[in-house]
Amino acid sequence: MGPIPTDAQLEDIARFIARATLEVERSLREPEQLLAYVTPQAWQRWQQTRLPGSFTGGGVSRADVGVTRIQRLDTGRAIANLVTRTDAERWGALTLQLEAVGGRWRATGLQRLYAARHYQTGTRRPVVEPSPQQRLTAARTDRREAAAALRxxxxxxDELPKGSSGRRATSQLSTTWEKVVAELDREIxxxxxxxxHGQQAQRVLRRTR
Known part of the structure:
Protein backbone atom coordinates (compact mmCIF):
# COMPACT_ATOMS: atom_id res chain seq x y z
CA MET A 1 0.00 0.00 0.00
CA GLY A 2 3.01 2.26 0.46
CA PRO A 3 3.48 4.99 3.07
CA ILE A 4 0.38 5.97 5.01
CA PRO A 5 -0.48 9.60 4.21
CA THR A 6 -0.96 12.16 6.94
CA ASP A 7 -4.32 13.81 7.53
CA ALA A 8 -3.00 16.92 5.79
CA GLN A 9 -2.02 14.86 2.74
CA LEU A 10 -5.44 13.17 2.65
CA GLU A 11 -7.06 16.59 2.88
CA ASP A 12 -5.02 17.76 -0.13
CA ILE A 13 -6.14 14.67 -2.08
CA ALA A 14 -9.79 15.24 -1.13
CA ARG A 15 -9.71 18.94 -2.02
CA PHE A 16 -8.10 18.16 -5.40
CA ILE A 17 -10.85 15.64 -6.24
CA ALA A 18 -13.49 18.11 -5.02
CA ARG A 19 -12.18 20.84 -7.35
CA ALA A 20 -12.22 18.37 -10.26
CA THR A 21 -15.82 17.46 -9.39
CA LEU A 22 -16.80 21.14 -9.33
CA GLU A 23 -15.24 21.58 -12.77
CA VAL A 24 -17.45 18.77 -14.10
CA GLU A 25 -20.53 20.28 -12.43
CA ARG A 26 -19.74 23.61 -14.09
CA SER A 27 -19.20 21.92 -17.49
CA LEU A 28 -15.52 22.90 -17.49
CA ARG A 29 -14.35 19.32 -18.02
CA GLU A 30 -15.91 16.08 -19.25
CA PRO A 31 -17.32 13.75 -16.56
CA GLU A 32 -15.09 10.92 -17.81
CA GLN A 33 -12.01 12.84 -16.69
CA LEU A 34 -12.94 12.11 -13.09
CA LEU A 35 -12.03 8.47 -13.71
CA ALA A 36 -8.41 9.49 -13.12
CA TYR A 37 -9.28 10.08 -9.45
CA VAL A 38 -12.44 8.01 -8.88
CA THR A 39 -12.95 4.25 -9.27
CA PRO A 40 -15.24 3.16 -12.14
CA GLN A 41 -17.85 1.80 -9.71
CA ALA A 42 -18.00 5.06 -7.73
CA TRP A 43 -18.08 7.10 -10.95
CA GLN A 44 -21.02 5.09 -12.31
CA ARG A 45 -23.01 5.54 -9.09
CA TRP A 46 -22.27 9.27 -9.11
CA GLN A 47 -23.35 9.55 -12.77
CA GLN A 48 -26.65 7.83 -11.96
CA THR A 49 -27.50 10.15 -9.06
CA ARG A 50 -26.22 13.55 -10.17
CA LEU A 51 -28.76 15.95 -11.63
CA PRO A 52 -28.63 17.20 -15.22
CA GLY A 53 -27.44 20.65 -16.23
CA SER A 54 -24.63 22.58 -14.61
CA PHE A 55 -23.97 25.09 -11.91
CA THR A 56 -23.00 28.64 -12.72
CA GLY A 57 -19.86 30.14 -11.25
CA GLY A 58 -17.17 30.10 -13.93
CA GLY A 59 -13.71 28.77 -13.17
CA VAL A 60 -13.00 26.84 -9.99
CA SER A 61 -10.62 28.32 -7.43
CA ARG A 62 -9.26 27.06 -4.10
CA ALA A 63 -11.78 29.35 -2.36
CA ASP A 64 -14.63 27.25 -3.83
CA VAL A 65 -13.69 24.39 -1.49
CA GLY A 66 -14.28 25.29 2.14
CA VAL A 67 -13.92 23.39 5.38
CA THR A 68 -12.63 19.83 4.95
CA ARG A 69 -12.87 17.13 7.61
CA ILE A 70 -11.04 13.80 7.42
CA GLN A 71 -12.22 10.74 9.34
CA ARG A 72 -9.97 7.68 9.14
CA LEU A 73 -11.68 4.30 9.00
CA ASP A 74 -8.41 2.34 9.09
CA THR A 75 -4.90 2.66 7.64
CA GLY A 76 -6.17 2.24 4.07
CA ARG A 77 -9.52 4.03 4.13
CA ALA A 78 -10.87 7.43 5.12
CA ILE A 79 -13.98 9.58 4.74
CA ALA A 80 -13.64 13.21 3.63
CA ASN A 81 -16.49 15.67 4.11
CA LEU A 82 -16.05 18.94 2.22
CA VAL A 83 -18.10 22.09 1.91
CA THR A 84 -18.07 23.41 -1.65
CA ARG A 85 -19.42 26.52 -3.37
CA THR A 86 -22.06 25.82 -6.02
CA ASP A 87 -22.32 29.45 -7.10
CA ALA A 88 -21.52 32.91 -5.72
CA GLU A 89 -24.00 32.73 -2.83
CA ARG A 90 -24.76 29.05 -2.32
CA TRP A 91 -22.84 26.19 -0.74
CA GLY A 92 -23.30 22.45 -0.80
CA ALA A 93 -21.39 19.48 0.53
CA LEU A 94 -19.39 16.65 -0.96
CA THR A 95 -18.54 13.35 0.73
CA LEU A 96 -15.69 11.19 -0.54
CA GLN A 97 -14.62 7.74 0.57
CA LEU A 98 -10.90 7.53 -0.04
CA GLU A 99 -9.03 4.25 -0.34
CA ALA A 100 -5.58 3.08 -1.36
CA VAL A 101 -6.21 1.41 -4.74
CA GLY A 102 -3.39 0.10 -6.93
CA GLY A 103 -0.72 1.96 -4.99
CA ARG A 104 -2.44 5.35 -4.89
CA TRP A 105 -5.37 6.94 -3.13
CA ARG A 106 -8.62 7.31 -5.08
CA ALA A 107 -12.27 7.99 -4.30
CA THR A 108 -14.25 4.75 -4.04
CA GLY A 109 -17.34 6.72 -3.02
CA LEU A 110 -18.55 10.13 -4.21
CA GLN A 111 -21.78 11.75 -2.98
CA ARG A 112 -22.96 15.27 -3.71
CA LEU A 113 -25.36 16.96 -1.33
CA TYR A 114 -27.03 19.84 -3.17
CA ALA A 115 -27.74 22.93 -1.11
CA ALA A 116 -29.74 24.42 -3.97
CA ARG A 117 -30.69 23.41 -7.47
CA HIS A 118 -30.20 26.43 -9.70
CA TYR A 119 -29.14 25.09 -13.08
CA GLN A 120 -28.46 26.39 -16.52
CA THR A 121 -28.73 24.23 -19.62
CA GLY A 122 -25.42 22.63 -20.49
CA THR A 123 -24.10 22.60 -24.03
CA ARG A 124 -22.59 19.13 -23.96
CA ARG A 125 -25.63 16.93 -23.44
CA PRO A 126 -29.42 17.17 -23.64
CA VAL A 127 -30.97 18.18 -20.33
CA VAL A 128 -34.14 16.68 -18.90
CA GLU A 129 -35.31 18.93 -16.08
CA PRO A 130 -36.60 17.09 -13.00
CA SER A 131 -40.25 17.68 -12.17
CA PRO A 132 -41.17 19.99 -9.25
CA GLN A 133 -42.17 16.96 -7.19
CA GLN A 134 -38.84 15.23 -7.91
CA ARG A 135 -36.93 18.36 -6.92
CA LEU A 136 -38.95 18.70 -3.72
CA THR A 137 -38.41 15.05 -2.80
CA ALA A 138 -34.67 15.36 -3.45
CA ALA A 139 -34.44 18.57 -1.42
CA ARG A 140 -36.21 16.92 1.53
CA THR A 141 -33.84 13.95 1.34
CA ASP A 142 -30.81 16.25 1.24
CA ARG A 143 -32.22 18.22 4.18
CA ARG A 144 -32.51 15.06 6.30
CA GLU A 145 -28.94 14.07 5.44
CA ALA A 146 -27.59 17.56 6.09
CA ALA A 147 -29.38 17.73 9.44
CA ALA A 148 -27.91 14.34 10.39
CA ALA A 149 -24.44 15.57 9.44
CA LEU A 150 -24.97 18.72 11.50
CA ARG A 151 -26.01 16.70 14.56
CA ASP A 158 -19.26 18.90 22.52
CA GLU A 159 -16.47 16.36 23.01
CA LEU A 160 -13.59 18.69 22.10
CA PRO A 161 -11.84 20.88 24.69
CA LYS A 162 -12.49 24.59 24.51
CA GLY A 163 -9.75 26.61 22.79
CA SER A 164 -8.34 23.64 20.88
CA SER A 165 -7.58 23.91 17.16
CA GLY A 166 -9.81 20.90 16.54
CA ARG A 167 -12.74 22.62 18.25
CA ARG A 168 -12.27 25.77 16.17
CA ALA A 169 -12.22 23.79 12.91
CA THR A 170 -15.22 21.71 13.98
CA SER A 171 -17.09 24.87 14.99
CA GLN A 172 -16.53 26.29 11.49
CA LEU A 173 -17.81 23.05 9.97
CA SER A 174 -20.88 23.18 12.21
CA THR A 175 -21.62 26.75 11.10
CA THR A 176 -21.32 25.78 7.46
CA TRP A 177 -23.67 22.80 7.88
CA GLU A 178 -26.14 25.13 9.59
CA LYS A 179 -26.04 27.33 6.49
CA VAL A 180 -26.61 24.30 4.24
CA VAL A 181 -29.63 23.23 6.31
CA ALA A 182 -31.04 26.77 6.28
CA GLU A 183 -30.57 26.99 2.50
CA LEU A 184 -32.36 23.69 2.04
CA ASP A 185 -35.21 24.87 4.29
CA ARG A 186 -35.67 27.94 2.07
CA GLU A 187 -35.53 25.80 -1.03
CA ILE A 188 -38.16 23.38 0.31
CA HIS A 197 -49.50 26.84 -7.32
CA GLY A 198 -49.01 24.44 -10.22
CA GLN A 199 -51.54 21.98 -8.80
CA GLN A 200 -54.03 24.79 -8.23
CA ALA A 201 -53.59 26.00 -11.81
CA GLN A 202 -54.23 22.46 -13.09
CA ARG A 203 -57.43 22.19 -11.05
CA VAL A 204 -58.68 25.50 -12.43
CA LEU A 205 -57.82 24.40 -15.96
CA ARG A 206 -59.72 21.13 -15.56
CA ARG A 207 -62.82 22.96 -14.31
CA THR A 208 -62.84 25.24 -17.36
CA ARG A 209 -62.78 22.37 -19.83
Missing part, protein backbone atom coordinates in the same frame (compact mmCIF):
# COMPACT_ATOMS: atom_id res chain seq x y z
CA UNK A 152 -22.92 14.49 14.20
CA UNK A 153 -20.64 17.52 13.98
CA UNK A 154 -22.30 19.14 16.99
CA UNK A 155 -21.85 15.96 19.05
CA UNK A 156 -18.18 15.96 18.08
CA UNK A 157 -17.95 19.64 19.02
CA UNK A 189 -40.52 26.28 1.09
CA UNK A 190 -40.07 27.72 -2.41
CA UNK A 191 -40.53 24.35 -4.15
CA UNK A 192 -43.61 23.55 -2.04
CA UNK A 193 -45.20 26.87 -2.99
CA UNK A 194 -44.44 26.33 -6.68
CA UNK A 195 -45.86 22.81 -6.57
CA UNK A 196 -49.04 23.99 -4.83
Missing amino acids: AVQRRL VTLTQRLE
Whole structure:
Protein backbone atom coordinates (compact mmCIF):
# COMPACT_ATOMS: atom_id res chain seq x y z
CA MET A 1 0.00 0.00 0.00
CA GLY A 2 3.01 2.26 0.46
CA PRO A 3 3.48 4.99 3.07
CA ILE A 4 0.38 5.97 5.01
CA PRO A 5 -0.48 9.60 4.21
CA THR A 6 -0.96 12.16 6.94
CA ASP A 7 -4.32 13.81 7.53
CA ALA A 8 -3.00 16.92 5.79
CA GLN A 9 -2.02 14.86 2.74
CA LEU A 10 -5.44 13.17 2.65
CA GLU A 11 -7.06 16.59 2.88
CA ASP A 12 -5.02 17.76 -0.13
CA ILE A 13 -6.14 14.67 -2.08
CA ALA A 14 -9.79 15.24 -1.13
CA ARG A 15 -9.71 18.94 -2.02
CA PHE A 16 -8.10 18.16 -5.40
CA ILE A 17 -10.85 15.64 -6.24
CA ALA A 18 -13.49 18.11 -5.02
CA ARG A 19 -12.18 20.84 -7.35
CA ALA A 20 -12.22 18.37 -10.26
CA THR A 21 -15.82 17.46 -9.39
CA LEU A 22 -16.80 21.14 -9.33
CA GLU A 23 -15.24 21.58 -12.77
CA VAL A 24 -17.45 18.77 -14.10
CA GLU A 25 -20.53 20.28 -12.43
CA ARG A 26 -19.74 23.61 -14.09
CA SER A 27 -19.20 21.92 -17.49
CA LEU A 28 -15.52 22.90 -17.49
CA ARG A 29 -14.35 19.32 -18.02
CA GLU A 30 -15.91 16.08 -19.25
CA PRO A 31 -17.32 13.75 -16.56
CA GLU A 32 -15.09 10.92 -17.81
CA GLN A 33 -12.01 12.84 -16.69
CA LEU A 34 -12.94 12.11 -13.09
CA LEU A 35 -12.03 8.47 -13.71
CA ALA A 36 -8.41 9.49 -13.12
CA TYR A 37 -9.28 10.08 -9.45
CA VAL A 38 -12.44 8.01 -8.88
CA THR A 39 -12.95 4.25 -9.27
CA PRO A 40 -15.24 3.16 -12.14
CA GLN A 41 -17.85 1.80 -9.71
CA ALA A 42 -18.00 5.06 -7.73
CA TRP A 43 -18.08 7.10 -10.95
CA GLN A 44 -21.02 5.09 -12.31
CA ARG A 45 -23.01 5.54 -9.09
CA TRP A 46 -22.27 9.27 -9.11
CA GLN A 47 -23.35 9.55 -12.77
CA GLN A 48 -26.65 7.83 -11.96
CA THR A 49 -27.50 10.15 -9.06
CA ARG A 50 -26.22 13.55 -10.17
CA LEU A 51 -28.76 15.95 -11.63
CA PRO A 52 -28.63 17.20 -15.22
CA GLY A 53 -27.44 20.65 -16.23
CA SER A 54 -24.63 22.58 -14.61
CA PHE A 55 -23.97 25.09 -11.91
CA THR A 56 -23.00 28.64 -12.72
CA GLY A 57 -19.86 30.14 -11.25
CA GLY A 58 -17.17 30.10 -13.93
CA GLY A 59 -13.71 28.77 -13.17
CA VAL A 60 -13.00 26.84 -9.99
CA SER A 61 -10.62 28.32 -7.43
CA ARG A 62 -9.26 27.06 -4.10
CA ALA A 63 -11.78 29.35 -2.36
CA ASP A 64 -14.63 27.25 -3.83
CA VAL A 65 -13.69 24.39 -1.49
CA GLY A 66 -14.28 25.29 2.14
CA VAL A 67 -13.92 23.39 5.38
CA THR A 68 -12.63 19.83 4.95
CA ARG A 69 -12.87 17.13 7.61
CA ILE A 70 -11.04 13.80 7.42
CA GLN A 71 -12.22 10.74 9.34
CA ARG A 72 -9.97 7.68 9.14
CA LEU A 73 -11.68 4.30 9.00
CA ASP A 74 -8.41 2.34 9.09
CA THR A 75 -4.90 2.66 7.64
CA GLY A 76 -6.17 2.24 4.07
CA ARG A 77 -9.52 4.03 4.13
CA ALA A 78 -10.87 7.43 5.12
CA ILE A 79 -13.98 9.58 4.74
CA ALA A 80 -13.64 13.21 3.63
CA ASN A 81 -16.49 15.67 4.11
CA LEU A 82 -16.05 18.94 2.22
CA VAL A 83 -18.10 22.09 1.91
CA THR A 84 -18.07 23.41 -1.65
CA ARG A 85 -19.42 26.52 -3.37
CA THR A 86 -22.06 25.82 -6.02
CA ASP A 87 -22.32 29.45 -7.10
CA ALA A 88 -21.52 32.91 -5.72
CA GLU A 89 -24.00 32.73 -2.83
CA ARG A 90 -24.76 29.05 -2.32
CA TRP A 91 -22.84 26.19 -0.74
CA GLY A 92 -23.30 22.45 -0.80
CA ALA A 93 -21.39 19.48 0.53
CA LEU A 94 -19.39 16.65 -0.96
CA THR A 95 -18.54 13.35 0.73
CA LEU A 96 -15.69 11.19 -0.54
CA GLN A 97 -14.62 7.74 0.57
CA LEU A 98 -10.90 7.53 -0.04
CA GLU A 99 -9.03 4.25 -0.34
CA ALA A 100 -5.58 3.08 -1.36
CA VAL A 101 -6.21 1.41 -4.74
CA GLY A 102 -3.39 0.10 -6.93
CA GLY A 103 -0.72 1.96 -4.99
CA ARG A 104 -2.44 5.35 -4.89
CA TRP A 105 -5.37 6.94 -3.13
CA ARG A 106 -8.62 7.31 -5.08
CA ALA A 107 -12.27 7.99 -4.30
CA THR A 108 -14.25 4.75 -4.04
CA GLY A 109 -17.34 6.72 -3.02
CA LEU A 110 -18.55 10.13 -4.21
CA GLN A 111 -21.78 11.75 -2.98
CA ARG A 112 -22.96 15.27 -3.71
CA LEU A 113 -25.36 16.96 -1.33
CA TYR A 114 -27.03 19.84 -3.17
CA ALA A 115 -27.74 22.93 -1.11
CA ALA A 116 -29.74 24.42 -3.97
CA ARG A 117 -30.69 23.41 -7.47
CA HIS A 118 -30.20 26.43 -9.70
CA TYR A 119 -29.14 25.09 -13.08
CA GLN A 120 -28.46 26.39 -16.52
CA THR A 121 -28.73 24.23 -19.62
CA GLY A 122 -25.42 22.63 -20.49
CA THR A 123 -24.10 22.60 -24.03
CA ARG A 124 -22.59 19.13 -23.96
CA ARG A 125 -25.63 16.93 -23.44
CA PRO A 126 -29.42 17.17 -23.64
CA VAL A 127 -30.97 18.18 -20.33
CA VAL A 128 -34.14 16.68 -18.90
CA GLU A 129 -35.31 18.93 -16.08
CA PRO A 130 -36.60 17.09 -13.00
CA SER A 131 -40.25 17.68 -12.17
CA PRO A 132 -41.17 19.99 -9.25
CA GLN A 133 -42.17 16.96 -7.19
CA GLN A 134 -38.84 15.23 -7.91
CA ARG A 135 -36.93 18.36 -6.92
CA LEU A 136 -38.95 18.70 -3.72
CA THR A 137 -38.41 15.05 -2.80
CA ALA A 138 -34.67 15.36 -3.45
CA ALA A 139 -34.44 18.57 -1.42
CA ARG A 140 -36.21 16.92 1.53
CA THR A 141 -33.84 13.95 1.34
CA ASP A 142 -30.81 16.25 1.24
CA ARG A 143 -32.22 18.22 4.18
CA ARG A 144 -32.51 15.06 6.30
CA GLU A 145 -28.94 14.07 5.44
CA ALA A 146 -27.59 17.56 6.09
CA ALA A 147 -29.38 17.73 9.44
CA ALA A 148 -27.91 14.34 10.39
CA ALA A 149 -24.44 15.57 9.44
CA LEU A 150 -24.97 18.72 11.50
CA ARG A 151 -26.01 16.70 14.56
CA ALA A 152 -22.92 14.49 14.20
CA VAL A 153 -20.64 17.52 13.98
CA GLN A 154 -22.30 19.14 16.99
CA ARG A 155 -21.85 15.96 19.05
CA ARG A 156 -18.18 15.96 18.08
CA LEU A 157 -17.95 19.64 19.02
CA ASP A 158 -19.26 18.90 22.52
CA GLU A 159 -16.47 16.36 23.01
CA LEU A 160 -13.59 18.69 22.10
CA PRO A 161 -11.84 20.88 24.69
CA LYS A 162 -12.49 24.59 24.51
CA GLY A 163 -9.75 26.61 22.79
CA SER A 164 -8.34 23.64 20.88
CA SER A 165 -7.58 23.91 17.16
CA GLY A 166 -9.81 20.90 16.54
CA ARG A 167 -12.74 22.62 18.25
CA ARG A 168 -12.27 25.77 16.17
CA ALA A 169 -12.22 23.79 12.91
CA THR A 170 -15.22 21.71 13.98
CA SER A 171 -17.09 24.87 14.99
CA GLN A 172 -16.53 26.29 11.49
CA LEU A 173 -17.81 23.05 9.97
CA SER A 174 -20.88 23.18 12.21
CA THR A 175 -21.62 26.75 11.10
CA THR A 176 -21.32 25.78 7.46
CA TRP A 177 -23.67 22.80 7.88
CA GLU A 178 -26.14 25.13 9.59
CA LYS A 179 -26.04 27.33 6.49
CA VAL A 180 -26.61 24.30 4.24
CA VAL A 181 -29.63 23.23 6.31
CA ALA A 182 -31.04 26.77 6.28
CA GLU A 183 -30.57 26.99 2.50
CA LEU A 184 -32.36 23.69 2.04
CA ASP A 185 -35.21 24.87 4.29
CA ARG A 186 -35.67 27.94 2.07
CA GLU A 187 -35.53 25.80 -1.03
CA ILE A 188 -38.16 23.38 0.31
CA VAL A 189 -40.52 26.28 1.09
CA THR A 190 -40.07 27.72 -2.41
CA LEU A 191 -40.53 24.35 -4.15
CA THR A 192 -43.61 23.55 -2.04
CA GLN A 193 -45.20 26.87 -2.99
CA ARG A 194 -44.44 26.33 -6.68
CA LEU A 195 -45.86 22.81 -6.57
CA GLU A 196 -49.04 23.99 -4.83
CA HIS A 197 -49.50 26.84 -7.32
CA GLY A 198 -49.01 24.44 -10.22
CA GLN A 199 -51.54 21.98 -8.80
CA GLN A 200 -54.03 24.79 -8.23
CA ALA A 201 -53.59 26.00 -11.81
CA GLN A 202 -54.23 22.46 -13.09
CA ARG A 203 -57.43 22.19 -11.05
CA VAL A 204 -58.68 25.50 -12.43
CA LEU A 205 -57.82 24.40 -15.96
CA ARG A 206 -59.72 21.13 -15.56
CA ARG A 207 -62.82 22.96 -14.31
CA THR A 208 -62.84 25.24 -17.36
CA ARG A 209 -62.78 22.37 -19.83
